Amino acid sequence: MEQMTTIVTSLGYALALALVAPLVSGIIKVSKARMQNRRGPRLLQVYYDLFKLLQKDSVVSPTTSWIFTLAPYLYFAGAFGAAALLMSGDLFALLYLLAIGRFFLAMAALDAGSSFGGMGGSREMYINVLVEPVLLLTMLTVAARAGSTKLAVMSAAAAITPFSLPYIFAAVAFLIILVAETGRVPIDNPDTHLELTMIHEAMVLEYSGRRLGLIFLAAAIKQLVFILLFTVLFLPWQPGGLSPIMALFWFVAKVLLIAVALAAIETSTNKMRLFKVPGFMVLAGMLALLALVAQ
Template sequence: MAVMSIFITRIALAVAVLFFAPLVLGLIKSLKAKLQNRRGPRLWQPYLDIIKLLKKDEVVSPTTCWVFRVAPFGYLALAFAAAALLPLPLPGQQETYPDIFDVFLLMYVLAAGRFILVLASLDAGSTFGGMGGSREMYVSVLVEPVLVLAFLTVAAPAGSTGLEAMARQAAQAPFSVPYVFAGFAFFILLLAETGRVPVDNPDTHLELTMIHEGMLLEYSGRRLGLIHLAAAVRQLIIILLFVIFFIPWQASWGGILPQVALKVVITAAALAVTETCTNKMRLFRLPGFIAISGLLSLLALVAQ
């Protein structure tokens, strides 16, 4: 019975993340437009875009195989699975989750989604797809080791890599010096993992700068809509990890979920401000930028 309860809770959480992910994406786009004195899209515009794409027919290159056709479904399924692993308590939830809900499992699931999309970009045989896929792997090689280091700043004092234990430990020492360092480090990784400026620009298809968008140029119609939805889900997952582990402070008013929603809005606003105040960075300057995150994570470990 307990296993069934945990399963239903996790599925409900994943469905909620899937539903609200486009709204967070629309919030970031809307805030960024307002900061740039533009009218910008409506908050629900990403929903309309995804629905429009899901209704359209597809044009598939004859050079592709089953990898290209299956990749969007696998990409979305893995994003959904990652959302189900989040240590976000729902109302009335009292269960203690098993050790399988581990931070390394979450990272592997997210990395597998990236790997599937890169394979699909190479399968199309286009120049831009291969370029986008190679750049995506270049960024992942830089980001993932530093991401492990950032998570260790929370796992070390918790004595466990279990997501629930890490969340409990973070809630016991909010805004201490190590968590401030680790929070800044993870925010840099948040920009890289979600493909935001200065690492990538999600609003352009300029061949000299695009990374994530370069992998999608051969997709259209339903499969492109699924990829956009999965990308929005992955973005919200990373934002929620930042909120849960590095902004764990709880106010006396309201419940847990309203406070988490408020923190997500604040983080989305911070992303919009960062994108407005910075420019796209040259690809070969990214190692130095990611190294700042690694240095801050090391300082956080030393300060504990």
């Protein structure tokens, strides 16, 4: 009975995150537009776009196979499952769920037979090979202190010494990983359709309608999952004596702060050339290694 309650609670939590994720994407878009002195989209524009896409049928190339058809659902299922594991799941299970979705989306990009899709899929895997070892190394910094890979235990351990030197190094490394995993400048540009620079957008060019809407929603959920990981593992501090409602407001404020910080990073940096990405990831890897050694 207790296990069933945990499953239902986790699914409800994941559903709540799926409903909130487009709002966080909208906050980032609006913040970025304001920093660039543009009017920008409305705050709820992402919801309108998703609703419009989910009402449309998909146009599928006759050269595609079952991989192309199934990939958006697996990508969404991986992101939704990762959101469900945030409360009481295992770190490695969460990361593997996200990796499965990424793998099938890259395979679908190749399956469509488009030159842009193949380019985007190969670039995505190239960046993924650089990002995943650094991400695991960063997470091991917190897991080593907690003595467990359970996210709840890791979060509790992080709250004890939130501003120690290892956590600061790991936080900077994870912030770089956050930018890379969410496909943002300087690694990728989510707003571009220039064939020489796009990565994630190139993989989904052949998608339309409901499948494209699922991919966009899954990307928003994945982005929120990484923001929440950063919040609970590297910004766990809160003032003492807060009521549950005020603690929730404090937590939301930290999430909004990270969202605005992502917009500021995109505004203040330029798109990095692809051959310079390994050096950027090496920097994150060195910080993560220093954090692990300084435990």
